[in-house]
Amino acid sequence: MATEKSDDRQVVLSVRDVTVGFGNKIVLDKLNLDIYRGEILGFVGASGTGKSVLMRTVLGLLQHRSGTIKILGVDYDNASEEERMTVDMRLGVLFQHGALFSALTVKENIQLPMREYLDLPQELMDELAYLKIEMVGLPPDAADKYPSELSGGMIKRAALARALALDPDLVFLDEPTSGLDPIGAADFDALIAKLRDTLGLTVYMVTHDLDSLFSVCDRIAVLGQKRVLVEGTLEDMFAHDDPWVQSYFRGKRARSVVIQEEPLAAEVEKT
Ligand SMILES: Nc1ncnc2c1ncn2[C@@H]1O[C@H](COP(=O)(O)OP(=O)(O)OP(=O)(O)O)[C@@H](O)[C@H]1O
DSSP: OOOEEETTEEEEEEEEEEEEEETTEEEEEEEEEEEETTOEEEEEESTTSSHHHHHHHHTTSSOOSEEEEEETTEEGGGOOHHHHHHHHHTEEEEOTTOOOOTTSOHHHHHHHHHHHHOOOOHHHHHHHHHHHHHHTTOOGGGGGOOGGGSOHHHHHHHHHHHHTTTOOSEEEEESTTTTSOHHHHHHHHHHHHHHHHHHOOEEEEEOOOHHHHHHTOSEEEEEETTEEEEEEOHHHHHHOOOHHHHHHHHSHHHHHHHHHHSOOHHHHHHO
């Protein structure tokens, strides 16, 4: 499947002039966004700005009023049923709070996308499920557990294993570290970075977690005023003069994260 080229980077998701609304309320107005192969893009914005709406729109779960969305080079709205299915198979999604089926074991949850899209013998699906379980750092005995028997961190990992079930190219993570303690969140960030490096994943991550933004995201996009207000590196965020962007990235909480990540030169000299 062809993907578009922009500079020498491959665009795997291209959103052009997309408008989404509910009744007479416009949530996204002619929004533009590109995501490049192999990057981890962190998506931030004040509460209620439309981060979930955008993600659901890109995933085809919400209608948009105008504009185009190309995923892996395919214009989703004008694609045939077969093309859409091929695209769907190459996307992995981790919804907020994990969203595992509580009546199914971890193994059965991971095998759901396999059952939906592939026709594989049970033995092979079991092998694949154990592989994904190992990949996300869960012990093998997690396979036969139900979500209610897992900790919050394990649920996130199990949900990630399900998102990886079909070896996707592009993974959507909706607030993956919310509800985790700082160590659990840092471990989860490290896992995402490792999977990107080893599997060549492209990651679209909605997050409020400054640690994640500072430690694993290659690029950041800020949603505000119904569009992508700023996109770029952390330095671009620091340099931007929008008040929300300034207080988010240069406020007290942000400064404490930066100091933890990169000790000030004076502190390094002291040690
Ligand atoms: N199905 C819907 N019908 C009507 N309005 C909706 C619907 N879904 C979302 N909205 C509205 O769209 C706006 C954006 O919501 P969204 O959930 O995308 O925000 P968000 O940026 O993800 O917020 P948060 O960071 O709090 O999760 C909100 O005003 C919300 O009320």
